[in-house]
Structure formats: C-alpha cells, structure tokens
Amino acid sequence: MRVMNKPIIHYSLLYCRPGFEQECAQEALRQASVQRPVIAEQPAIVAESGYVVIAHNQQTFTFSRLVFARQLISLHHTLTTLPERDRLSPILAVLAQLLGTFSALWLEVPDTNEGKTLSAFTRRFQPLLEEALGERIDPLQKAPRLHIFFPDKSSVLIGTSDPYNSAAALMGIVRQSMPGDAPSRSTLKLAEAIEVFMDKSEQTRLLRSGMQAVDLGAAPGGWTWQLVRRGLRVAAIDNGPMKGSMAKHPLVQHLKQDGFKFRPKKGVDWLVCDMVEKPARVAALIEEWFAEGLCKHAIFNLKLPMKQRLAALDSALSGLRKRLDMEGINYKMFAKQLYHDREEVTVFLSKTKN
Ligand SMILES: C[S@@+](CC[C@H](N)C(=O)[O-])C[C@H]1O[C@@H](n2cnc3c(N)ncnc32)[C@H](O)[C@@H]1O
Known part of the structure; x- marks a missing residue:
C-alpha cells in the first residue's frame, strides 16, 4: 500500500x-x-x-x-x-x-x-x-x-x-517627516521612494550636486524640492504654478509646457514624473525617454484608480520592459506601493552597465 x-x-x-x-x-x-x-x-x-x-x-x-x-x-x-x-x-x-x-x-x-x-x-x-x-x-x-x-x-x-x-x-512603513518649507505633501512620496529603492551608497552616487533632472508634472514643487535639496538642477514642467521656495530658486527652471511633449535638448541624469494620467500612457512616455537616451534614471508614479488595478499595472510595466529589451537597454526596475502612495504605485528605473 x-x-x-x-x-x-x-x-x-x-x-x-x-x-x-x-x-x-x-x-x-x-x-x-x-x-x-x-x-x-x-x-x-x-x-x-x-x-x-x-x-x-x-x-x-x-x-x-x-x-x-x-x-x-x-x-x-x-x-x-x-x-x-x-x-x-x-x-x-x-x-x-x-x-x-x-x-x-x-x-x-x-x-x-x-x-x-x-x-x-x-x-x-x-x-x-x-x-x-x-x-x-x-x-x-x-x-x-x-x-x-x-x-x-x-x-x-x-x-x-x-x-x-x-x-x-x-x-x-518607511516614514518620512514633512520638511517645513516643501511646497506639497507629495514631496514625501519622492523622499520615501529614494529611501526604499536606493541604498545609502546609491543615493550618494546617483543623486549628486550638479546633476540635471526633469520633473514632469512638477507643480507645486514637492518632488522638485527633493532634487534641489540634493543639489540637482531641475527643469520643472507644468502649466500650474510652482510655489513657495520652488517658485524662484536658482536651481529650478519652470517651463509651462505639456509634459508629454517636452524633450530636453541634451540627455539628463534624472526624469521624475508625477502627472495624473493613465498608467499605459505614462509608461509609454518613460519608454520614449529611455529609448531616445534622454535620461539614465527615473522615478515615476503610476496612478491606479481603475477596477483592474493589477492588470493595468502589469500591462504598463510589461510594455515598458518589452521596449527596453528591444532597445537592448540594461536596466533594473522596481515598483512598490509606498506608504505615501494612495491609489498609485511608484516605479524606479535605472540604466545599468551590463
Ligand atoms: C500630483 S500633481 C504633482 C505634484 C508634484 N509632484 C509635487 O510634488 O508637488 C500632478 C501635476 O501634473 C500636472 N500635469 C498633468 N498633466 C500634465 C501635462 N500633460 N503636462 C504637464 N503637467 C501636467 C498637473 O498640472 C499637476 O500640477
């Protein structure tokens, strides 16, 4: 038996x-x-x-x-x-x-x-x-x-x-304290993303003074604030107004343009994006930036207010992966629903050498 x-x-x-x-x-x-x-x-x-x-x-x-x-x-x-x-x-x-x-x-x-x-x-x-x-x-x-x-x-x-x-x-929960002079609570999302996705040595290596960044959907300036605090120069793209210390900062250039159309003249180190749009559209935009060599690293938010949240996320990220593979780009990508995220997730994408 x-x-x-x-x-x-x-x-x-x-x-x-x-x-x-x-x-x-x-x-x-x-x-x-x-x-x-x-x-x-x-x-x-x-x-x-x-x-x-x-x-x-x-x-x-x-x-x-x-x-x-x-x-x-x-x-x-x-x-x-x-x-x-x-x-x-x-x-x-x-x-x-x-x-x-x-x-x-x-x-x-x-x-x-x-x-x-x-x-x-x-x-x-x-x-x-x-x-x-x-x-x-x-x-x-x-x-x-x-x-x-x-x-x-x-x-x-x-x-x-x-x-x-x-x-x-x-x-x-990787808690963050609200900086007194940041113009929006959204600043906490980027602060948390940096802590969660990058260890201390990566933070100092990848976010250095003098680097260039583009912030799509930047207003009122919470994400820009995090970059500026680390000494990065930021092109802040938004039709809305930048507020507080980010309204007139020597490291910030505010451009009232469409974030989906804006492209920098030369490649930058960082792209961050917090525009409220369909996940597939944001992912397609990120694809373009990496495929055209316009940035090396990105942190972006994918908003998931729809019912099929997992399916929408899967489809956006798998499309992005496919394109990066097709372009022969080596990269690492992590996505997380952070504590400061609501109906959204945050993604870190970074080109790697091999
Ligand atoms: C969630 S808010 C960004 C908050 C910002 N990250 C912060 O920390 O203060 C989204 C922003 O995206 C902007 N936005 C939406 N669609 C856009 C587009 N097509 N081009 C540029 N900005 C856009 C809105 O004007 C809004 O200011």
Missing part, C-alpha cells in the same frame, strides 16, 4: 495598504505559482484590513518583486481568542515553541483606524515581551525578526521575517 504524505501547508502574512488586499494576495500567489501550483483553498481576504494571509507549499517569495506588499512574514502561529485579563501567557507559550534568537521584536498593528487604536496597547505590551524574551532578542545577530501582529485586541499572528527579504521598517 502506498502511503501518501499530506503536504504541509505554510502560511505567509503580508501587510498592505488597506483596500489593496486583493492585489496583494493575487500578486503573491502569482509569484508562488511560477514555482509550484498554488493551494486552491486560500484563507479569506478581509477587505480594508491592511493585511492578507497566503497559504502555500513552501514557495519562496521575493519581497522586492512584490509591488503591493509592505512586509513579508512567515506566519508560525495564529491565536484568535486571547483572554482579556492575560494576553501575555498564551503568546509566551507560543514563543517557547519557536526556537532560536531574533534580531528584533516588532509588535505591529494594521495600518487602519482600528489598528491605530491598538498602538497604545502594543506600546505597553512591548517591554513585557522584551523582558520575557530576554537574550533571545539580540540586535547584533543576523537572525530573523520576530513579528507579533495584532489585527485586533483578541487575536495575534506570530511570525518571523528574513532581514534580507523584507522591509526594514516597523509595519513595513
């Missing part, structure tokens, strides 16, 4: 922007399905919850290739009925079963209004868990991080993340 081994099901917990749970799950399952068929019966997705749980047969996920996931966690335990009087003991019982040390202990909540109401509770809880775990938390170890995620006060999801394949920020 042949004994069939029942496959062990693994679970991953992914955080996302509330409202993007479907896209987050769909995209992760698609990544998994390239390796092995995915498990048909998936945990229910709770709309607007800010997280999803995926069941799989040990497929590996590449976090940097997931657009909608803010964080990637291997889920080990779920407790759904934490007693109000003593939430700590059941959690400690689970932690006793998890072996090894952890490089960090992160108590997290969803990025929702309900989540915000739990923050005070997790702050109180943190020192209790730290004390109980003692030397098992060692920031000097190259060990997984321990995530204790509370979707609500009575349940907890316990998992670990690989520091080399996840976001290095609590709740997967």
Whole structure:
C-alpha cells in the first residue's frame, strides 16, 4: 500500500495598504505559482484590513518583486481568542515553541483606524515581551525578526521575517517627516521612494550636486524640492504654478509646457514624473525617454484608480520592459506601493552597465 504524505501547508502574512488586499494576495500567489501550483483553498481576504494571509507549499517569495506588499512574514502561529485579563501567557507559550534568537521584536498593528487604536496597547505590551524574551532578542545577530501582529485586541499572528527579504521598517512603513518649507505633501512620496529603492551608497552616487533632472508634472514643487535639496538642477514642467521656495530658486527652471511633449535638448541624469494620467500612457512616455537616451534614471508614479488595478499595472510595466529589451537597454526596475502612495504605485528605473 502506498502511503501518501499530506503536504504541509505554510502560511505567509503580508501587510498592505488597506483596500489593496486583493492585489496583494493575487500578486503573491502569482509569484508562488511560477514555482509550484498554488493551494486552491486560500484563507479569506478581509477587505480594508491592511493585511492578507497566503497559504502555500513552501514557495519562496521575493519581497522586492512584490509591488503591493509592505512586509513579508512567515506566519508560525495564529491565536484568535486571547483572554482579556492575560494576553501575555498564551503568546509566551507560543514563543517557547519557536526556537532560536531574533534580531528584533516588532509588535505591529494594521495600518487602519482600528489598528491605530491598538498602538497604545502594543506600546505597553512591548517591554513585557522584551523582558520575557530576554537574550533571545539580540540586535547584533543576523537572525530573523520576530513579528507579533495584532489585527485586533483578541487575536495575534506570530511570525518571523528574513532581514534580507523584507522591509526594514516597523509595519513595513518607511516614514518620512514633512520638511517645513516643501511646497506639497507629495514631496514625501519622492523622499520615501529614494529611501526604499536606493541604498545609502546609491543615493550618494546617483543623486549628486550638479546633476540635471526633469520633473514632469512638477507643480507645486514637492518632488522638485527633493532634487534641489540634493543639489540637482531641475527643469520643472507644468502649466500650474510652482510655489513657495520652488517658485524662484536658482536651481529650478519652470517651463509651462505639456509634459508629454517636452524633450530636453541634451540627455539628463534624472526624469521624475508625477502627472495624473493613465498608467499605459505614462509608461509609454518613460519608454520614449529611455529609448531616445534622454535620461539614465527615473522615478515615476503610476496612478491606479481603475477596477483592474493589477492588470493595468502589469500591462504598463510589461510594455515598458518589452521596449527596453528591444532597445537592448540594461536596466533594473522596481515598483512598490509606498506608504505615501494612495491609489498609485511608484516605479524606479535605472540604466545599468551590463
Ligand atoms: C500630483 S500633481 C504633482 C505634484 C508634484 N509632484 C509635487 O510634488 O508637488 C500632478 C501635476 O501634473 C500636472 N500635469 C498633468 N498633466 C500634465 C501635462 N500633460 N503636462 C504637464 N503637467 C501636467 C498637473 O498640472 C499637476 O500640477
């Protein structure tokens, strides 16, 4: 008689922007399905919850290739009925079963209004868990991080993340503080994109004083502000007015032109683009700039207000990839829905040498 081994099901917990749970799950399952068929019966997705749980047969996920996931966690335990009087003991019982040390202990909540109401509770809880775990938390170890995620006060999801394949920020949120003199809150999107897509050495190498940039859809000037702050000269293209310190800055040339028609006389280092347009049209524009050698690096936003958000994004990015390949351009490209992005994602595209 042949004994069939029942496959062990693994679970991953992914955080996302509330409202993007479907896209987050769909995209992760698609990544998994390239390796092995995915498990048909998936945990229910709770709309607007800010997280999803995926069941799989040990497929590996590449976090940097997931657009909608803010964080990637291997889920080990779920407790759904934490007693109000003593939430700590059941959690400690689970932690006793998890072996090894952890490089960090992160108590997290969803990025929702309900989540915000739990923050005070997790702050109180943190020192209790730290004390109980003692030397098992060692920031000097190259060990997984321990995530204790509370979707609500009575349940907890316990998992670990690989520091080399996840976001290095609590709740997967790379927070930025609003610079006092930037003309718009949009400035935070570009600030975050720079942090998320480029490590420190790339930031200093690729964003240097004296470099030239074009900002399409620049007004009132939040993105231009980020570039100017790093010493870049910026051609700011927009029919609307540049405001505050960006209205008359020696490094800024404001041109009231159509961003889809404007082309610089000579190639520039950077193209940034935050125009509100269909993703396919923006991607086609970026294609032209790279194919014509008009820029080396780009950060651009793709707005996704439509129902088929993942399909629209896929089609825009695959068109762009095809064209770059056809032109024989070597490049790296990453897309992410950043914390400061709303119904949109941000893309980093950079020419590489080989
Ligand atoms: C989201 S806002 C940009 C905000 C800007 N990134 C900032 O940080 O302040 C979009 C801008 O794109 C501009 N825009 C839209 N279509 C355009 C076009 N075809 N040419 C130039 N600018 C355009 C709008 O006038 C608007 O100012």
